[in-house]
Amino acid sequence: MTLLERQFNGTTNAREVLLEELIDLGRDIIDSRDLDLLRENANLNGESFSGKMSKFGSEYSKWYARNFTMPPQLVQAIDDNVVYVHDLDQYAIGTTNCIFIPFDKLLREGFNTGNGSVRPPNSIMTAMSLVAIIFQSQQNAQYGGVSANKLDYDLAPYVTKSFAKLFRKGLDYFDEGQANESLGEITMSRTDLAELYPKAFRFALKETEIETLQAAESMVHNLNTMSSRSGGQIPFTSINYGTCTSPEGQLVISSLLTATMNGLGSGETPVFPIQIFKCKQGVNQQQGDPNYELFLKAAECSARRLYPNFANLDAPLNLQYYDPSDPDTEFATMGCRTRVLGDRFGRNHCSGKGNLSFNTLNLVRLGLAHGTVTGRRSVADEVGFYEDLNHYMDIALEGLLHRFNIQAAQKAKASDFMMREGVWEGGENLAPEDSVGELLKHGSLSLGFIGMAECMKAMYGKHHGEDMEVHAKAVAIVRHMREYCDLKSEELNLNITLFATPAEGLSGKFTKIDRKVLGSIPGVTDREYYTNSFHIPVYFDLGAAQKISLEAPFHEYCNAGAISYVELNGNARNNPSAFIKIIKYALEQQVSYFSINHPIDRCSNCGYEGVIGTNCPSCNAHENDVHIRRLRRVTGYLTGDYQTRFNAAKQAEVRDRVKHL
Structure with a gap:
């Protein structure tokens, strides 16, 4: 049958x-x-x-x-258009979402891709090539993003290896004596060697800088060209860096930024890896900090290439588990916003774990059911709203738990590279037939939300950017959702977290169904999309500082991740001081993860980059005659051309974006 x-x-x-x-x-x-x-x-x-x-x-x-496969009540909640199950195609087979890869371990010990083993690298060139291979191998074991949470620290030892090798070569070239055991460990910070062997030291320094830049360019090119995911998609990669203060780590950071600014083969802006610069007081935020010049360079790179984004290590949420002696406890993120730092089972660091799955709630549908905008009631039914919110959070969580049981029952061999090589911490200790549940409990299960702005509009006739009383109610809803997640974490002894959902395809799916059922309601369902998570609507006219200050209070409650943006015009790259001032203001306001959007168009005829209308301002080529590549940010990451890659809802959102000047 x-x-x-x-x-x-x-x-x-x-x-x-x-x-x-x-x-x-x-x-x-x-x-x-x-x-x-x-x-x-x-x-x-x-x-x-x-x-x-x-x-x-x-x-x-x-x-x-x-x-x-799914619980009937979860299917019904989906049909009610209140709950959305992300990556539903992976549900039945138990695949997991995303992970922070322990590159230090894999590079130090070597690894096996399944077809052959790879020795530990002895140079920065080889190490960066292997980073790309590791990213690609891990991507095939899961469906979400793959991230390096401290790539500057992870790669610094291989800069040292290259420098030592080149220094010994320099000694031979310049007849300054043969290297011997008495030299000890040869590093770029050895000022005594610079004094004793100045020619060899300068030679090694210069050649190491060249090699590291070439390695960074090679890695960036590989991560933009290695189509390995189904459908010809390149791996969804993110790299975090910015706090390693050794000369070797600083060179890694500087080289990655230079390679990104140089662009790809014809100068195009790299779409991957998503890059995140980690900001930390005393390290890179003030004149005199050891990496302050690198922060300035990161801002310049972001103004030109949209990357890096900026992670705030000093936000209270991100200081909770911070140990200055352990860079693995520094806050890091997947590019779209995922955060997995805390673990109730003690692994309060980033690498070796990730998010398992997440479900998103359509707050707009609940607001329409209990608000004033439909004319059914004159005063918002807040009691009914919270009752429904709790009801659907229960269903969404039940779905996460049901899915977790499927994931936990999988055998280690199902996620071969991830477990066999210990990419997920402890996986190397499992036999192929062992189930992975005891390890996956260190990951997170997340509830997300979308459309806070339209929900407030439905409830009170104004969104949270228009009225401070409404803003307080919006913050209260997110606080309530976080308290629910914390309570369930205690009850279930699992890492249940709150996610400010990165709504890409979802931004239009909820809206289309709600409008079909309830009609076009001004300010609520009359656009093609719902506003991303708690963001102020992209079409609402306000200044950059005001947008930042309105969104900042939400970040501390979203322990599964959140991001805020401001939108600038095409002159962003020409005003670095303003760019830096905006970044620093966002960090001061305790925004956990931040970025600045600005349009980057590229003419394929002459290579001009900037803002291009119908005609290229450099060669006057018409957009109908040549391809104008229009690069925009979706939900933390970039796309090749938003007009050919974005769905209709996200295209509409881009058209509606106002500039926060």
Whole structure:
């Protein structure tokens, strides 16, 4: 008996309905009839052969999970348009989401990709090449992002190896004596060697700088060209750096920034890796700090290339587990915003764990049910709102727990590289047939939310950027959700966290259904998208400082991750002092993770970069005659061209963005 026959007990009608659904879905994919479906992932060419093939498998897997795997009440909550299950296509097989990779361990000990073993590197050039390979290998063991949380620290030893090798070569070249055991460890900070062997030291320093820059350029190029994920997508990579103060670590940071500013082969802005500069008082925030010049360089790079984003290590939330002697306890993030620093089981550091899965709540639908904007009531029913919020959080959490049980039951061999090589901490101690549940408990399960602005508009007639009383109510809702997550963490003895959802494809999905059911409601459902998490709407006109100060209070409650942006015009790269002032203000306001958006257009005819209208200001080429690549940020990361990669909702959001001057 088939699955359909078992599910519907031989009811022909029901089987035919479901089969018809699958047939229609197939035509939507084959004929590219539903571009929003094919453009759910802005970093994938969904209209390519491989993209369509990937989408076929993805959509069937979602269909299977809904009909044969998920709890019925979760399916109903999805049908109610209140809960969204992210990466539903991975649900039934128990794949996990994202991870911070322990590059120090893998590079120090070597690793095996499954087809062959790799020795520890003896130079920075080889080490950076292996970083790309590790990223690619781990990406195949999961569905979300892969991140390096302290790449400057992880790569510094291999700069030392290159420098030592080149210093010994310099001694031979300049007849300053042969290297011997009495020299001890040769590092870039050895001023005594610089005095004793000045020519060899200068030679080694210069050659190491050249090699490290070449290595950084090679890594950036590899991470933008290695299509390894299904559908021809390159690995979803993030790198965090900025606090290593050794000369070797500083060279890694500087070289990554230079390579990013140089761009790809024809000067294009790299889309990956997402880069995050970690900001820390006493390290890189004031004149005289050892890495302050690198912070200035990071701001210059961000003004030119949109990366790096900026992580605030001094935000109270991020200081909770900070140990100055252990860089692994520094706050770091996946590029879109994921945060996994805390662990109730004691692994209060970043590397070797990640987020397992997350579900998102549509706050707008709850606001419409209990607010004033529909005319059903004159005063918002806040009691009813919170009752429904708790009800749907219970269902969303039940779905996370159900999915966690599937994930925990998987055998180590199912995520071969991740467990065998100890990418997930402790995985190397498991036999292939062992289940992974005891290790996965160190990861996080997250509840997310979207559309706070439209929810407030539905409840009170104003969003939280228009009225401070409404703003306080919005903060109270997020605080309540965080308290719920903390309470459930204690009850269930798991890491339950609150996520300010990075809504890419989801931003339009909720809206489309709500508008179909409830009609077009001004300020709520009349646009193609709901506003990202707790953000002030992109179309609301206000200054940069005001937007930052309004969004800052939400960050401390979102312990699974959050990001805030401001939007500048195309002159951002020409005003570095203003750029730096904005970043520092966001850090002072305790924003945990921050970035500045500004448009970057590129003319394929002459290579001009900046803001391009209908005609290129450099060569006057018309947009219909040449390709104008319009780079924009989606939810923390960049895309090749928002007009061909974004779905309709995100394109509409980009068009609506006002400048926060």
